[in-house]
Amino acid sequence: MTDSWVNETLYAEWGQRFLVKRELARVKSDFQDIMIFESHLHGRVMLLDGVVQITERDEFVYQEMLTHVPLLAHGAAKRVLIIGAGDGGVLRRVLQHRNVEKAVMVEIDGEVIRLAKEFLPGIAGDAWNDPRAEVIVGDGIDYVRKAPAGSFDVVIVDSTDPIGVGEVLFTDEFYxxxxxxxxENGLIVNQCGVPFMQADELRETSLRRGKFFPDIWAYVAAVPTYVGGYMTLGWAAKAKGLYSASVEEIRKRAEAAGILGQTRYWTPEIHVGCFQLPPYISENLPPA
Known part of the structure; x- marks a missing residue:
């Protein structure tokens, strides 16, 4: 028992704190400071450089929306590239789709994977051992630079904010x-911050993606521990209209993929509605 408080350090003037029941790990890797602790209300929590990345209690919101939305919008994704996501939660959700033949995950910090396996095993479940999964400890920038043209249908980027180790994943070269x-009908999604507090992140990232993709937008998810309101997930597609499918069509795709009824946040209705943005968010995006 520690009964000490951990303060998140994302914003200088505002934040959240957790009462720590038990500290589980505190490691300085080659890339970042990693802390995992057991909280009183949110289960186990992982911080990277003082910023909350995931909690056991609400991880399903972010993971489901980051994964199921792009895969079901595409409708026929067989090969998926995951950049980051060292806790394994995105990998787990990708592999829930029975039509996925290969999921390649590239995480730069092997310590995140090691600690997640040891202290957060429920996040990834059995995904680490799925024969369709290829897990690479390496540089995502280098991987996308060398990957053959047309080799993936969907790219999912689960990174930290565009500071420190995650900064290179928001550059022109990466997109x-x-x-x-x-x-041909491929698309990429990535976290773009909480626009109530980080509007510049969404605006600047959208401009960069717009140089290389004809269809730029965003969608939202309400993740309680990402403080400040809706989290935005950036959307960039090589074909227009992929996010305009009806509830009925998305339901059919989810049933075929084997995820219908297996989620706690995502539903076909949420899928369609999450692209309808309030003006304070959409004003940071190019016209649809």
Whole structure:
């Protein structure tokens, strides 16, 4: 028992704190400071450089929306590239789709994977051992630079904010290579911050993606521990209209993929509605 408080350090003037029941790990890797602790209300929590990345209690919101929305919008994704996501939660959700033949996950910090396996095993479940999964400890920038053209249908980027180790995943070079390695109807999604507090992140990232993709938008998810309101997930597709499918069509795709009834946040109705943005968010995006 520690009964000490951990304060998140994302914003200088505002934040949240957790009462720590028990500290489980505190590691300084080659890339970042990693802390995992057991909280009183949110289960186990992982912080990277003082910023909350995931909690056991609400991880399903972010993971489901980051994964199921792009895969079901595409409708026929067989090869998926995951950048980051070292806790394994995105990998787990990708592999829930029975039509996925290959999921490649590239995480730069092997310590995140090691600690997640040890202290957060429920996040990934059995995904680490799925024969369709290829887990690479390496540089995502280098991987997308070398990947063959048209080799993936969907790219999912689960990174920290564009500071520190995650900064290179928000550059022109990264999005240009992502567009090249995606198939004809391919698309990429990535976290773009909480626009109530981080509007510049959404605005600047959208401008960069717009140089290489014809269809730029965003969608939202309400993740309680990402403080400040809706979290935005950036959307960039090589074909227009992929997010305009009806509830009925998305329901059919989810049933075929084997995820219908297996989620706690995502539903076909949520899928369609999450692209309807309030003006304070959509004003940071190019016209649809």
């Amino acid at each position: 240009q290579n992502a567009a090249r390695l995606l198939s």
